Amino acid sequence: MIVTCPNCGTRFQLEPEVLIPNGRRLRCVKCAHSWTERPPTAGRPVATPEPEVVPDFGTERPRPTPRRPAPVARRRPQPSSNTGTLAAWGAFALVFFGLISGLLFAGDTVMRVFPPATTLYELIGLAEAPGSGLEVREVKVAPNADGSAIEISGEVVNVSSTSRKVPPMRATLFNNRRELQSWTFPPPVGALDPGERVAFTRKLDKPRSDGNSLVVTFDPSAGGG
Numbered sequence: 001m002i003v004t005c006p007n008c009g010t011r012f013q014l015e016p017e018v019l020i021p022n023g024r025r026l027r028c029v030k031c032a033h034s035w036t037e038r039p040p041t042a043g044r045p046v047a048t049p050e051p052e053v054v055p056d057f058g059t060e061r062p063r064p065t066p067r068r069p070a071p072v073a074r075r076r077p078q079p080s081s082n083t084g085t086l087a088a089w090g091a092f093a094l095v096f097f098g099l100i101s102g103l104l105f106a107g108d109t110v111m112r113v114f115p116p117a118t119t120l121y122e123l124i125g126l127a128e129a130p131g132s133g134l135e136v137r138e139v140k141v142a143p144n145a146d147g148s149a150i151e152i153s154g155e156v157v158n159v160s161s162t163s164r165k166v167p168p169m170r171a172t173l174f175n176n177r178r179e180l181q182s183w184t185f186p187p188p189v190g191a192l193d194p195g196e197r198v199a200f201t202r203k204l205d206k207p208r209s210d211g212n213s214l215v216v217t218f219d220p221s222a223g224g225g
Contacts, residue, residue, distance in 0.1 A: 001040060007033035016040060130167040131218030133160030134192065139216050150204040154216060158192035165191045167222040171204055173211035180208050184219050
């Protein structure tokens, strides 16, 4: 049978069985127009093919929908146990060095608030020397006429920026840098605020006659102040 493109009028040869029973969707190979061709009615004569026939005719079939590849489930990488261990050690190191730094830079405060810590600082060599932040100034020495005693006087000054405990004091008699004799005595006050000063006087009994110089310091056995 002959079918004609309703758009451009091109005619094609087609087997009638292709349209049975409900027709077929056709597409013109010349103009690409698509239409639905119904089968011929019963008793309708089938037209004889004419010489003008355009070959290469085909029915339009639905194009297959391309399948999308199924998603591939990817396993989320698990954190390495080595990474977790390194992070833990790093955190521990930060805390440790932070604690040590605090103890180093705030040692005076720690010992003042918690005196038993002084022993620990002394063991590791971090305790301040007795009288740290304090100075002994204006020392005067006056021996008695009979040489039985020496009268000393002077002042203690806090040259630091924090309050300082004044430790016991010590007077040492020398002969050309050779220590001959020493005396220890309590401080004039228990503590001094920054910039504060206090005078002291002391009588040193029975000094040796061969001494030629005397130095007043703080007693090193008294511990950090």
